[in-house]
Amino acid sequence: MYDLAIVGAGPAGMAAAVAAADLGLSVVVFDEQQRVGGQIFRQPPTAFTGATTVFGAGYGWGRELIDRSESNSQIEWEFGTTVFGLLRDRVDGAICTRVAVTGPLGSKAVAARRVIIATGAYDMPVAIPGWTLPGVIMAGAVQSLLKSQKLLSAPRLVLAGSHPLLIVVADQLRKAGADIAEVAFARGLPTMRESLGSLGAVPGHLGLFAETGVAIARLLAAGVKVSTKTIVTAAVGDREVEAVELAKVDSRWNKVGDTRRIQTSALVLGYGFQPSTELARQAGCEMVWDSPKGGWVVAHDALMRTSAPQVYVAGEPTGVAGAEQSRAEGKLASLAVAADLSADGAVGLSVSTDGALRGARGELRHAARFSTVVQRLFEPQREALTELATPETLVCRCELVTKGQICDTLEQNPEMSRASAVKLECRSGMGPCQGRYCESSVAALVAAKRMRSVADVGYFSAHLPIKPVPVDALTMLDED
Amino acid sequence: MPKSTRMPTVRGVPVTISFEGTPVECCIGETVAVALLAAGHDEFGTTRDGDPRQLLCNMGTCFDCAVTVNGAPLVRACLMPVADGMDVQPTRGV
Amino acid sequence: MSERCDVIVVGGGLLGCVLAWMLAREGADVVLLERDQINQHASGQNAGSLHFQLEYRMVEAGLESARRAAEAMPLHLDSARLWAKLGDELGESLGVIQNGGLMLAENAEQAQLLEAKSEIERSWGLDVRMLGGNEVRAIAPYLSDTVVAAAYCPIEGKADTRTAAPALARGAMRLGAKVRTRTAVTGMSRKAGGWSVATESRAADGQNTTGKIQADSVVIAGGVWTSELGDMVGANLPTIAVALTMTVTAKVAKFIPHLVQHAGAKLSLKQSGDGNLLIGGGWPARLLKRPDGKPDLHSRPELLRQSVAGNARAASRVVPAVRTIPALRTWVGTTTLTPDQLPLVGPVPNAPGMFVATGGSAFTLGPSFARVLTELVLGRPASIDLTPYDPSRYRSQNA
Numbered sequence: 001m002y003d004l005a006i007v008g009a010g011p012a013g014m015a016a017a018v019a020a021a022d023l024g025l026s027v028v029v030f031d032e033q034q035r036v037g038g039q040i041f042r043q044p045p046t047a048f049t050g051a052t053t054v055f056g057a058g059y060g061w062g063r064e065l066i067d068r069s070e071s072n073s074q075i076e077w078e079f080g081t082t083v084f085g086l087l088r089d090r091v092d093g094a095i096c097t098r099v100a101v102t103g104p105l106g107s108k109a110v111a112a113r114r115v116i117i118a119t120g121a122y123d124m125p126v127a128i129p130g131w132t133l134p135g136v137i138m139a140g141a142v143q144s145l146l147k148s149q150k151l152l153s154a155p156r157l158v159l160a161g162s163h164p165l166l167i168v169v170a171d172q173l174r175k176a177g178a179d180i181a182e183v184a185f186a187r188g189l190p191t192m193r194e195s196l197g198s199l200g201a202v203p204g205h206l207g208l209f210a211e212t213g214v215a216i217a218r219l220l221a222a223g224v225k226v227s228t229k230t231i232v233t234a235a236v237g238d239r240e241v242e243a244v245e246l247a248k249v250d251s252r253w254n255k256v257g258d259t260r261r262i263q264t265s266a267l268v269l270g271y272g273f274q275p276s277t278e279l280a281r282q283a284g285c286e287m288v289w290d291s292p293k294g295g296w297v298v299a300h301d302a303l304m305r306t307s308a309p310q311v312y313v314a315g316e317p318t319g320v321a322g323a324e325q326s327r328a329e330g331k332l333a334s335l336a337v338a339a340d341l342s343a344d345g346a347v348g349l350s351v352s353t354d355g356a357l358r359g360a361r362g363e364l365r366h367a368a369r370f371s372t373v374v375q376r377l378f379e380p381q382r383e384a385l386t387e388l389a390t391p392e393t394l395v396c397r398c399e400l401v402t403k404g405q406i407c408d409t410l411e412q413n414p415e416m417s418r419a420s421a422v423k424l425e426c427r428s429g430m431g432p433c434q435g436r437y438c439e440s441s442v443a444a445l446v447a448a449k450r451m452r453s454v455a456d457v458g459y460f461s462a463h464l465p466i467k468p469v470p471v472d473a474l475t476m477l478d479e480d
Numbered sequence: 481m482p483k484s485t486r487m488p489t490v491r492g493v494p495v496t497i498s499f500e501g502t503p504v505e506c507c508i509g510e511t512v513a514v515a516l517l518a519a520g521h522d523e524f525g526t527t528r529d530g531d532p533r534q535l536l537c538n539m540g541t542c543f544d545c546a547v548t549v550n551g552a553p554l555v556r557a558c559l560m561p562v563a564d565g566m567d568v569q570p571t572r573g574v
Numbered sequence: 575m576s577e578r579c580d581v582i583v584v585g586g587g588l589l590g591c592v593l594a595w596m597l598a599r600e601g602a603d604v605v606l607l608e609r610d611q612i613n614q615h616a617s618g619q620n621a622g623s624l625h626f627q628l629e630y631r632m633v634e635a636g637l638e639s640a641r642r643a644a645e646a647m648p649l650h651l652d653s654a655r656l657w658a659k660l661g662d663e664l665g666e667s668l669g670v671i672q673n674g675g676l677m678l679a680e681n682a683e684q685a686q687l688l689e690a691k692s693e694i695e696r697s698w699g700l701d702v703r704m705l706g707g708n709e710v711r712a713i714a715p716y717l718s719d720t721v722v723a724a725a726y727c728p729i730e731g732k733a734d735t736r737t738a739a740p741a742l743a744r745g746a747m748r749l750g751a752k753v754r755t756r757t758a759v760t761g762m763s764r765k766a767g768g769w770s771v772a773t774e775s776r777a778a779d780g781q782n783t784t785g786k787i788q789a790d791s792v793v794i795a796g797g798v799w800t801s802e803l804g805d806m807v808g809a810n811l812p813t814i815a816v817a818l819t820m821t822v823t824a825k826v827a828k829f830i831p832h833l834v835q836h837a838g839a840k841l842s843l844k845q846s847g848d849g850n851l852l853i854g855g856g857w858p859a860r861l862l863k864r865p866d867g868k869p870d871l872h873s874r875p876e877l878l879r880q881s882v883a884g885n886a887r888a889a890s891r892v893v894p895a896v897r898t899i900p901a902l903r904t905w906v907g908t909t910t911l912t913p914d915q916l917p918l919v920g921p922v923p924n925a926p927g928m929f930v931a932t933g934g935s936a937f938t939l940g941p942s943f944a945r946v947l948t949e950l951v952l953g954r955p956a957s958i959d960l961t962p963y964d965p966s967r968y969r970s971q972n973a
Binding site for chain 3: 085087088089090098100109284412413414415416417418420421424425427430431432434450451452453456461463464465468469470471472473474475476477478479
Binding site: 048051122132133136142176265397398437 | 509517
């Protein structure tokens with residue numbers, strides 16, 4: 001049995017793994033990618049011998065963390081591996097947690113004394129007409145394709161959104177030779193300049209924002225059209241994107257005036273991030289609604305313990321806050337695991353963790369001080385985004401459920417007032433993406449129609465497998 | 481003319497996979513998604529209404545890039561590294 | 575807030591909804607109270623099987639227990655007839671498909687068990703016949719070669735668990751019934767020749783409001799909360815909450831038209847109208863317990879990995895194609911059994927005007943329970959002999 005299983009090899013997972021290994025805990029880390037790094041530090045494949053990972057300003061520590069992780073032979077890394085749920089054996093009042101995994105080594109339920117959920121975040125879905133067309137792609141996707149797989153997605157792109165990452169990506173695409181037709185930013189430029197100016201002054205912190213300021217300057221110098229207070233209202237085309245429609249918006253992102261159309265074969269969306277919390281929900285962790293933090297986030301105590309026994313959380317699932325905070329949380333979670341195991345008598349530590357815990361809590365406080373400011377600055381205007389979908393727009397991409405169908409369901413069932421009830425009735429969220437791309441839209445529609453808060457309307461419950469796996473994988477779960 | 485283009489770098493050894501029976505030249509280290517995109521295959525599958533689907537998130541969360549690989553359905557092309565001789569079929573929704 | 579009505583139905587699952595509709599159809603003034611959302615609990619979580627052959631869990635314990643369980647057959651046959659017509663009468667499809675059910679045998683012992691079971695069932699009027707291995711594969715080519723025989727019942731099939739109860743709730747509302755969700759019953763007492771039911775509901779602003787409704791009759795259709803509701807009026811309505819596991823797969827082209835069960839293993843397997851495979855059969859999950867030892871009905875039960883694996887294996891063995899199909903969700907639903915395996919249907923002892931129905935297979939038997947409860951509420955004689963299901967059989971066990 002491992003002392004610790006970590007789900008996710010991004011900054012939080014790596015920091016946790018290294019801290020745990022340094023304390024002598026036996027640790028295994030699962031990740032669906034082929035290498036460490038997560039999304040923010042996504043590396044090229046080892047087979048790409050000429051390629052190196054480029055770290056943005058302020059993220060030099062990322063190189064060091066990756067090197068420490070990859071060279072630490074005490075850590076067991078299982079790549080290309082999907083964690084699809086947490087199970088519990090209960091024997092004589094004791095719990096043994098099992099991590100259900102499937103990967104190149106087969107499927108199994110791996111026993112671990114403690115689990116850290118470090119599953120990161122994904123680009124926030126925004127349902128607009130035409131968003132299912134080939135050619136609509138997330139900012140994180142177009143960036144990782146370029147940086148990691150060295151593939152430029154399209155020769156000409158329009159980027160639309162509200163998160164600073166969009167600007168950075170536009171600049172990276174331009175440098176790679178792409179024609180950036182337009183960058184449409186939902187916010188106003190003065191606000192942007194102010195916030196970026198103030199954040200860029202913070203030493204060694206929030207490198208992303210320092211980078212963004214430089215990126216804007218370069219884009220403008222290169223003659224790229226950067227529109228502010230502008231939102232994309234539709235992607236248009238027959239079997240792929242052929243054009244996009246843009247419109248000016250007010251400070252709440254509501255459309256003012258007419259739409260205009262520009263031709264493009266690629267639309268990049270970058271409105272921010274949504275925490276990946278399916279595993280935490282499936283494990284029974286209590287969740288909290290916090291819109292600036294990205295929506296439903298995993299509740300935890302000061303030592304990163306969730307409400308589920310033996311389960312800790314670190315990184316974006318606690319609230320989208322960036323790589324520094326993820327690193328700090330990962331380290332803290334591992335120290336907490338070690339302290340808890342030591343207190344249980346399950347492991348013997350050669351050093352006390354008290355000092356390290358105090359230090360880690362301090363690091364986290366430092367990182368968190370600014371993340372709340374950032375979160376508030378870049379909180380998306382959810383109501384306005386929900387309005388972009390027309391009745392014909394697909395809200396559930398997998399089950400092909402339109403906004404109109406969801407509204408009809410709410411109309412015909414006046415007593416229905418929870419997102420999960422709407423999911424059950426119209427199938428939204430019942431396909432392979434398991435609600436990752438439609439839950440926020442469905443919940444927003446229910447909340448608006450029933451005049452309840454999004455928190456009150458609830459979230460989709462998550463079940464094993466939290467990513468689809470063949471039935472055959474389930475048959476392996478009872479082996480020891 | 482494929483929309484997606486490979487940037488110059490040293491990739492892994494060249495291999496060949498097939499998509500709907502058509503050979504696709506690619507390199508070790510690339511994902512199936514990248515191999516298909518670079519070869520100009522803009523539709524990884526279709527829904528039950530016949531509408532096309534293609535990669536959206538490139539990180540395994542959306543399943544819009546899902547294809548059938550060597551007979552196994554619902555494999556995320558954005559996560560699956562290519563291997564010589566791999567047979568890839570588009571997803572046809574039911 | 576005080577209001578009056580003829581009947582209060584406690585519970586918004588399949589039973590509560592079909593009952594509210596039937597009562598409203600008869601002109602009764604109905605209020606349905608549901609503590610959570612319509613169809614949120616067992617009714618929306620089960621496999622939707624319309625099974626009339628005795629399930630594996632009933633024959634597992636031997637033929638004597640099977641004979642006793644067969645006493646519920648009249649209810650099953652009645653339900654079969656009602657389900658077949660229900661969608662048309664309601665004016666909305668309930669996804670009822672009756673392509674027949676196959677209970678499989680993979681060896682001679684299981685085949686003999688099926689023969690004996692079929693005899694018992696036929697004595698009660700069920701149309702069920704034995705098929706040999708080749709005959710089975712002729713109508714069900716998706717089955718593996720290990721199947722040597724099967725009991726075939728042409729009227730078995732499925733209904734759409736996902737949408738049936740809400741459709742019936744809508745039907746009830748169209749006929750004037752009131753449906754209140756997020757409304758829990760906190761107490762019931764005799765008053766003015768009828769019942770005063772106290773409620774607590776959670777409004778949009780997050781405030782809880784309390785209320786009282788006066789009714790001539792009350793029907794307990796509360797599934798696992800039946801015993802708790804019985805306690806409110808001092809009646810002993812013993813139920814056993816049993817958490818069961820279900821798995822659903824991604825959609826695939828239609829290839830399994832039948833309801834598939836097994837004589838030697840817990841298995842129910844079917845393909846929904848949308849193309850997903852539903853795999854179940856009674857594999858247990860773990861109900862957590864409260865400090866007082868009673869089951870915690872508010873926490874989500876935990877999966878047992880032996881059940882997840884065993885269920886998947888049972889399905890894969892008889893339908894090999896299942897192996898490679900992606901599973902999308904494995905969840906737990908909590909059903910209500912009674913100590914003697916027979917349903918609890920009828921008047922609540924010492925509670926004039928109060929009635930109850932529950933007891934395993936309540937999705938399949940829902941229309942039947944509802945019809946007979948409607949008769950009782952309206953003061954008509956029950957059209958089925960309810961003696962074996964009489965709740966008063968537990969009366970003497972009152973604490």
